[in-house]
Amino acid sequence: MPGKTLSYEEVEASLLADPEMRAYWEQTAFARAIANQVIRYRIDHNLSQRGLAKRLGVSQALVGRLELGEHEPRLSTLRTLARVLGMRFSIEIHQAGQGPAVDLASDERYIERFTADGVETLVRAS
16 A cells, blocks of 8 residues: 655655754755755756856856755855846845745745744845
8 A cells, every 4th residue: 555645845844843854954945045046047948067067167066066955155156146147146134033024935036034043034036
């Protein structure tokens, strides 16, 4: 008898119930948000990692690390991504609960919201 199929939300909730996993998830939220944008651009433009790396003037290994969502890019890398990919990255940092009221589900400009150490961060790509 096959097991029950779980939704992404159910798997995520289960993983985040573990305090260590939740801490890791919060620590890597920014890197994952960037990874999602890099992957989306690369797929939308039918580029390999090597092809994107050439456009960016970086190594394929760096593109791979960015796409893993575990490598937090430097500001200079974000500037290069924005310039070459024709995107604008905007990062807003507020004290938890004091930032703008944003509904991530309805405001497509925002791609990630996370709170770590009492600081709320909104990541937006446009």
